[in-house]
Amino acid sequence: xxxxxxxxxxxRYGGIVALSEAAFSARAGEVHALxxxxxxxxxxxxxxxxxxxxxxxxTILVGGRDYRPANPDAxxxxxxxxxxxxxxxxxxxxxxxxIWFRHEPRTLLGTVNRTEMRRKTLALLExxxxxxxxxxxxxxxxxxxxxxxxxxxxxxxxxxxxLILDEATSALxxxxxxxxxxxxxxxxxxxxxxxxxxxxxxxxxAIADRLTIFRNGGTVAAHEAAAVxxxxxxxxxxxxxxxxxxxxxxPTMTDRVALKVGNLTSGSRLSGVDLSLREGExxxxxxxxxxxxxxxxxxxxxxxxxxxxxxxxxxxxxxGNPRQALTGKDGIALVPEDRRGQGLLLTKSVRENLxxxxxxxxxxxxxxxxQKEAALVKEMVxxxxxxxxxPEQLAGTLSGGNQQKVIFGKMLLTQARVLLLYDPTRGVxxxxxxxxxxxxxDLAARxxxxxxxxxxxxxxxxxxxxxxxxxxxxxxxxxEGDYISEEEILRAAMLETRxx
Amino acid sequence: xxxxQTVARAQMPTQMKDTRPGIDWRGRALDRAPFLVACLMLAxxxxxxxxxxSGVFTLDELNLDTAAAMTLMLAATGQxxxxxxxxxxxxxxxxxxxxTVIAATRFTDDxxxxxxxxxxxxxxxxxxxxxxxxxxxxxxxxxxxxxxATWSILNGVAMIILPxxxxxxxxxxxxxxxxxxxxxxxxxxxxxxLLAFWWWFRxxxxxxxxxxxxxxxxxxxxxxxSITRVNIVTYGLSGLFAAGAALFLITQTGAGSxxxxxxxxxxxxAAAVIGGVSLFGGRGHLAGTLIGAFVLTLIGNLVFVLHVSxxxxxxxxxVILLLSVLASSVAEKAARSRVL
Numbered sequence: 001x002x003x004x005x006x007x008x009x010x011x012r013y014g015g016i017v018a019l020s021e022a023a024f025s026a027r028a029g030e031v032h033a034l035x036x037x038x039x040x041x042x043x044x045x046x047x048x049x050x051x052x053x054x055x056x057x058x059t060i061l062v063g064g065r066d067y068r069p070a071n072p073d074a075x076x077x078x079x080x081x082x083x084x085x086x087x088x089x090x091x092x093x094x095x096x097x098x099i100w101f102r103h104e105p106r107t108l109l110g111t112v113n114r115t116e117m118r119r120k121t122l123a124l125l126e127x128x129x130x131x132x133x134x135x136x137x138x139x140x141x142x143x144x145x146x147x148x149x150x151x152x153x154x155x156x157x158x159x160x161x162x163l164i165l166d167e168a169t170s171a172l173x174x175x176x177x178x179x180x181x182x183x184x185x186x187x188x189x190x191x192x193x194x195x196x197x198x199x200x201x202x203x204x205x206a207i208a209d210r211l212t213i214f215r216n217g218g219t220v221a222a223h224e225a226a227a228v229x230x231x232x233x234x235x236x237x238x239x240x241x242x243x244x245x246x247x248x249x250x251p252t253m254t255d256r257v258a259l260k261v262g263n264l265t266s267g268s269r270l271s272g273v274d275l276s277l278r279e280g281e282x283x284x285x286x287x288x289x290x291x292x293x294x295x296x297x298x299x300x301x302x303x304x305x306x307x308x309x310x311x312x313x314x315x316x317x318x319x320g321n322p323r324q325a326l327t328g329k330d331g332i333a334l335v336p337e338d339r340r341g342q343g344l345l346l347t348k349s350v351r352e353n354l355x356x357x358x359x360x361x362x363x364x365x366x367x368x369x370x371q372k373e374a375a376l377v378k379e380m381v382x383x384x385x386x387x388x389x390x391p392e393q394l395a396g397t398l399s400g401g402n403q404q405k406v407i408f409g410k411m412l413l414t415q416a417r418v419l420l421l422y423d424p425t426r427g428v429x430x431x432x433x434x435x436x437x438x439x440x441x442d443l444a445a446r447x448x449x450x451x452x453x454x455x456x457x458x459x460x461x462x463x464x465x466x467x468x469x470x471x472x473x474x475x476x477x478x479x480e481g482d483y484i485s486e487e488e489i490l491r492a493a494m495l496e497t498r499x500x
Numbered sequence: 501x502x503x504x505q506t507v508a509r510a511q512m513p514t515q516m517k518d519t520r521p522g523i524d525w526r527g528r529a530l531d532r533a534p535f536l537v538a539c540l541m542l543a544x545x546x547x548x549x550x551x552x553x554s555g556v557f558t559l560d561e562l563n564l565d566t567a568a569a570m571t572l573m574l575a576a577t578g579q580x581x582x583x584x585x586x587x588x589x590x591x592x593x594x595x596x597x598x599x600t601v602i603a604a605t606r607f608t609d610d611x612x613x614x615x616x617x618x619x620x621x622x623x624x625x626x627x628x629x630x631x632x633x634x635x636x637x638x639x640x641x642x643x644x645x646x647x648x649a650t651w652s653i654l655n656g657v658a659m660i661i662l663p664x665x666x667x668x669x670x671x672x673x674x675x676x677x678x679x680x681x682x683x684x685x686x687x688x689x690x691x692x693x694l695l696a697f698w699w700w701f702r703x704x705x706x707x708x709x710x711x712x713x714x715x716x717x718x719x720x721x722x723x724x725x726s727i728t729r730v731n732i733v734t735y736g737l738s739g740l741f742a743a744g745a746a747l748f749l750i751t752q753t754g755a756g757s758x759x760x761x762x763x764x765x766x767x768x769x770a771a772a773v774i775g776g777v778s779l780f781g782g783r784g785h786l787a788g789t790l791i792g793a794f795v796l797t798l799i800g801n802l803v804f805v806l807h808v809s810x811x812x813x814x815x816x817x818x819v820i821l822l823l824s825v826l827a828s829s830v831a832e833k834a835a836r837s838r839v840l
Contacts, residue, residue, distance in 0.1 A: 052722070073724040088722035092715035092782035097708065101723050104705060111703035138531075 002061075003028040003193050004049075004162065009058035011044050018044040022058070022219045024212055028161070031184055031194045033204045033225070036214030036237055037457070037490075042197055045214070046164050049195070050082035051075030062162070079161035083151050083168050091140035095133055096121040099153045124157060128183055131176050144171050144268065152180070156187075163187060164195045169203055181207050199288050199494045201230055213237055230495075238457075238486050246462035247438045250445070253281035253465060257314065258449030259332070259418050261300070264308035269295040271473045273308070277418065277449045282440055284464025284484075285453040287493040292473035293453050294337070297422045300451070301325050301334040312418065326357075326414050333416035335407050335424050343407045346396030350388050351377045353395045353406050358413045380409040385435065401432025408439065419443065421452045425459060437463050457486050469493050533831035534776030535788045537824060541774070542791050545798045552805045563685040567677050569797040570687040571596075571749040572767055573790055577694055578629075578741030579768040580789045581701075585734040586714035586781025587643035591632055592742035592768060594654025595625050596761030599746025601658045604667025604756025614670060622743045628654065629739020633731035647735075651765070658758035667756040677751035690748075691790065698786035710734055714781025767796055770817065774824040795820060 006024035010017070019041045026032040034042045047053045049060070051069030060067040062078055069075035072082075089098050096117055097104070105116040121135045131149055139147060148171040155163055165184065169177040184194050184207050198204055204211060208225045213236045221236050259277040264270060270292045277283045285293050299306035302319040310317055312332070319325045325332040336343050345353055354377055377391050384405040388398060395406055404424060411419060421440070425433045440463065444450055454460050460467050467479040469492035477492035479485075529536075550556035575592050582589045599621045606617040628650065635646045679686045701707045713720045713730045721727055745764065750756065773779060774795055775788025796817055803813045 071724060072722065076724070084722065088719045090712040090715045090719050090723075090782075093708065093712055101712065102705065102709065102725070104708070106705065109700065110705070111700060112705070112708070 002026060003063060005061040007059050009045070009048065009055055009060065011048060011053065011055050017217055019048075019055075019217050022214070022217075024219060024222070026193050026195065026210065028193050029188050029191045030209040031188045031196055031207050033208035033211040034195060034197045034214060035204065035211055035233060040214035040237070041217040041219075042214045043166070044217075046082060046166055046195065046197065049075070049080060049162075050084075050164055051080070052082075076158050076160070080164070081155040081158045081160035081162070082164040083155040083166060085166050085168075085170070087147055087151050089139050089147055089151055089154070092138065094136050094138055095142070095150055096135040098139055098150055099124070099157050101154070103157065120157075124153060128153075128156060128186065129179070131179060145173055145176060148172055149176065152183075160192065162193045162195065164197075166197045167199065169198055169200065177203070201233070201495050205230075234487055234490055237490070246434075246459075247441045249462070249465070250441065251465060252441075252445045254279045254447075258312070259300070259451070260309075260311040260314075262309040262311075264296070264299055264306055264310070266295050266299050266304055266306035269473050270299060270306060273470075273473070273475055275468060275475065277451055279447050279449050280444050281466070282444050282450045282452055282464050284460040284467035285451060285470060286457060286460045286467050286489045287470035287476065289455060291470045291493070293470055294422070295473070296470070297334060297420050297451070297453060300420055301332060303334075326416060329415045330417040331414065332418040332420060333411040333414050334420040335404075335411060335422060337422045337426070343410070344395050344403055346394070348395060349392045350381070350386065350395055350398070350406055351391040354380055354391075354409050354413060357410065358415075376413065380413060384409050384439065399432070401436070404432070404436065405439075408436075412443075417448055419448055419450045421450060423453055423455050425454065425456070457489055460484075460489065461486055530831050531783075532776070534824060534828035535785065535791075537827040538775050538788055538791045538795065541820060541824070542795050542798070545795060545802060549798060549802050549805065552802075559683055563680075563688060565794065565797060565801070566687040566691055567685060567752065568800075569793045570677075570690060571745045571752065572764060572771060572797065573691065573694065573793045574741050574745035574748055575764045576768040576771040576789045576793050577698075577786060578738035578745075580772045580775075580777055580784060580786050581710065581741075582643070582734055582738045583769070583772050583777045583779060584714050584781060584784050585710050585730065586717065587636070587731075587734065588769065588779075589629070589632065589647045589735060589738045589742075590644065590765050591628070591647040591650040591654060592738060592745070593761035593763075593765040594651040594658065595628060595739055595742035596746045596749065596764055597658040597758050598654045598661075598761075599625065599743045600750050600753070600760060601662035601667065601756035601758050603747065603750050604669055605662055607669050607673060609670050611672075614673065618747055621747060622740060625739040625741075625743025625746075626736045627739070629742070630732045630736035632739070633733070633735035634728070636735070637728040637731045643735075655758070655761070658761075662756050662758050665755055665757040665759075669750045669754050669756075674751050674754050677748070687748075694786065694790065702785075706733060711782060714783075716782070767793075767817075770821050771796055773828075774821060776824075776828060778828070792824075 002025045004024065004026045006022060009019060009022040009024075011019040022041060022045055024045070034045070036042045044053070048055045051072040051074050054068065054070065062080070067078060069078065069080070075081075090101065093101065099121060100117055105113040105120065107113045118135060125133060130153060133146065133149065133153070139150065142150065148168060152165075152168060169180055172180060181203060184196060187194050188209075196204070196208060205225070210222065211225055211228075211233070212222045213220050213233065215237060256279040257276050258279045261273060261275045264273040273292070273296060275283070285296065287293060295304055298304035300310070300319070302321045302323075302325045310319055313330055317324075319332070322334070325334075345356070348356070351373070355373055381388065381391060386405045386409065387402050395403060398406065425436055437459075440450055440452070452460070452464055461484055464484065467484050467489060468475050469477040469479065469489050471493055477488075479488050479492070546556065555561060575596065578592060579589060602621055603617065607614045632647055632650055635641065636643050639646070676686055681689060702711070709720065709725055710730055710733070712723075713725060713727060717727060720730075749760065753760070771792035772784065772789045774792030775784070775790070777784025777789060799816045799820065800813050803810055803816065
């Protein structure tokens with residue numbers, strides 16, 4: 001009999017449907033993999049199972065009984081524990097305090113029984129052959145990989161019937177990742193159900209008995225792992241897409257290199273990135289979320305410290321902060337991810353937003369030239385087709401798409417000619433999306449060089465001239481011409497590297 | 501994990517204790533750097549004080565100085581719990597004032613009446629603190645703002661009860677502070693009791709949960725901690741200790757004062773910071789705070805024996821606070837650079 005049966009599960013956040021009509025079933029003693037793109041609904045699904053959020057519709061049966069946990073504690077009481085990516089560990093507590101947090105063995109005085117806690121810790125670590133950990137060490141001294149291992153220990157300390165591993169291998173080096181796969185099999189052999197999420201196809205292949213595929217907030221298929229091919233899986237993950245949204249891809253790039261980056265490295269998030277962006281080119285940056293895309297954009301804009309060589313229009317430059325990136329003609333400008341927080345002053349007018357950072361340009365002998373300002377603002381509003389009643393309308397009252405256009409205008413007025421667009425269409429309606437893509441094409445034709453990241457893969461496929469795929473802070477592949485497709489991007493992001 | 505370590509583990513399969521090289525002494529020293537700096541400061545101040553004044557290294561002096569510091573120590577104990585939680589409590593100023601005026605207007609020579617009101621003040625302290633915690637959680641407001649507001653409210657109530665300094669406290673209550681056992685006065689015993697309390701409290705589940713919530717609130721929440729309950733207990737304890745500070749303070753002043761509490765708000769934070777308690781939560785020990793309270797108190801003595809204007813006391817306190825903050829931030833940076 002199935003240990004977990006899920007039918008018609010749905011979850012909304014306000015107007016956004018995160019999960020609809022999801023179905024799932026899994027048996028005790030199996031490793032069940034969940035597959036899907038970012039935002040496909042996997043996260044919501046396991047958050048519901050682990051009690052972090054509550055579902056709006058549908059039913060979950062665990063061991064034949066209705067299951068609707070109000071919080072993670074309630075989930076644990078039913079024998080379900082989750083090992084999350086955003087770690088639930090406390091930096092200032094020791095490894096063992098973290099493992100037994102809120103479940104510590106106690107003395108008669110109500111204090112933690114350290115001897116007993118140490119004994120239980122060592123017994124647990126030994127039982128599952130954990131990589132060496134020092135129980136008394138403070139967590140903040142540990143590497144990311146070690147923390148992930150502690151998180152796994154914390155999950156196992158609750159002796160769960162169902163263990164959820166959310167991309168637990170992604171932070172682990174090869175040897176430890178292998179250990180985790182072995183552990184997963186061991187747990188299944190003990191009769192537990194392990195729900196395993198990974199973007200690495202090879203791992204899924206190695207350990208999963210069955211798999212369920214998510215797409216667009218729902219489940220699309222469930223398979224016995226042995227009975228399905230990699231290609232079928234990838235096709236089901238992507239589904240079909242409409243593509244009339246995108247402007248014709250007219251190559252406008254020249255031979256002139258606008259931005260050349262060598263061995264750009266920043267902590268563990270960005271390691272040895274090389275890229276070269278040409279005048280008139282739209283260079284896409286893709287890959288699964290959290291593989292260094294954000295750090296790359298921030299580093300190029302000087303918002304994150306990074307080492308490496310950067311050449312701008314053939315000249316070596318040092319970019320220590322955004323001011324240096326923006327300096328002078330033909331500099332670098334960024335459209336940030338969080339435009340409300342970082343890019344736009346919502347309580348200021350369209351005009352003020354456009355001209356705030358370039359106020360020097362229409363100042364004559366210390367005085368503001370209103371005429372010059374008005375002319376520039378009008379030019380920009382017309383060029384971008386910003387739909388605002390007057391330039392004095394407050395930016396906060398514009399639609400998402402028009403707000404984004406104001407940020408584009410602000411960026412263009414800085415006279416930067418290398419544009420870093422980080423997910424510029426996020427939260428923008430479809431119509432305006434089309435306009436933004438057309439605008440990007442127009443700018444490329446005018447000799448701008450554009451580095452473009454989108455969390456929506458089809459956008460990269462249809463807008464970019466070339467696509468860099470990032471994995472683990474590196475460029476895993478560079479796709480050109482006919483090779484630019486969602487399949488190839490996913491393959492490069494998840495599977496072994498092909499020749500770049 | 502290196503090959504050697506793997507081999508080492510394979511050879512002792514039942515013992516997985518420390519397969520990695522010895523204890524991280526440098527890391528531990530860096531962690532304790534602010535506390536060690538505070539100890540050094542105290543030693544230096546005591547040394548200077550002792551060279552200028554005779555009889556500093558006696559039990560009498562210890563008794564005197566501890567009595568002078570005890571109100572601050574009690575207030576700072578509550579503050580330390582709140583700081584470790586990652587918050588701040590300004591309302592202790594109002595609670596201390598309110599406590600002294602209630603005591604000065606209600607205490608009588610009858611011990612049972614006085615005991616009733618003393619307990620009532622402690623209970624009130626806990627309740628008001630708990631209310632702070634509840635407001636912070638329910639309204640999702642900054643602890644700074646909520647406790648600033650309650651400080652003002654409590655202050656006002658204290659003024660209504662007793663508009664000017666006055667009232668009276670029974671002699672036997674005042675005498676408590678000079679009561680002796682084994683040559684040590686009751687404030688010194690209270691100091692030891694505070695240390696024992698902390699030794700116990702930080703090892704309890706509640707203590708660990710409070711520390712964890714200050715270290716990383718989101719992680720604590722994900723681990724099933726009720727942040728609302730944590731706030732109620734944390735600020736409740738802070739209010740309780742503020743009430744205790746008020747009850748001790750009247751042994752020193754013999755009267756109530758509706759304004760005296762404000763003199764303890766910032767020093768309670770300063771004592772904790774000098775003692776190495778992090779303003780960002782998660783880290784700190786009461787021993788450091790108590791040393792910080794001694795440092796701040798002895799600066800007063802030092803200014804006195806140096807025969808300079810007493811206005812130099814806040815100047816010196818400020819300089820010492822800056823030095824402590826500097827020491828902890830240098831240590832923090834050194835520690836952080838090793839992690840990444």
